[in-house]
Amino acid sequence: xxxxxxxxxxxxxxxxxxxxxxxxxxxxxxxxxxxxxxxxxxxxxxxxxxxxxxxxxxxxxxxxxxxxxxxxxxxxxxxxxxxxxxxxxxxxxxxxxxxxxxxxxxxxxx
Numbered sequence: 001x002x003x004x005x006x007x008x009x010x011x012x013x014x015x016x017x018x019x020x021x022x023x024x025x026x027x028x029x030x031x032x033x034x035x036x037x038x039x040x041x042x043x044x045x046x047x048x049x050x051x052x053x054x055x056x057x058x059x060x061x062x063x064x065x066x067x068x069x070x071x072x073x074x075x076x077x078x079x080x081x082x083x084x085x086x087x088x089x090x091x092x093x094x095x096x097x098x099x100x101x102x103x104x105x106x107x108x109x110x
Contacts, residue, residue, distance in 0.1 A: 049055055076082060102108060
């Protein structure tokens with residue numbers, strides 16, 4: 001008798017959970033569809049300048065090509081005294097690594 005009641009209760013609980021999930025999914029789908037509808041784009045229109053040939057064909061010709069002036073080497077660029085630093089840069093000195101007792105303790109690494 002207890003087994004039958006538990007089985008019936010379990011089926012009812014699963015049924016209720018199933019129906020609430022279906023409703024939640026259906027509500028979510030309707031919300032997604034509502035968002036898609038609000039993001040409608042405007043229709044594109046063709047304007048007169050888009051099909052006017054005078055905008056898209058040009059008879060102008062370039063008579064001279066644009067060219068940059070050649071770069072010149074200036075005296076400060078080759079002056080070694082400007083590029084060599086007289087201050088000595090001292091790097092950070094690190095201590096040598098040491099093996100400590102806990103590093104080789106077999107009981108810690110098992």
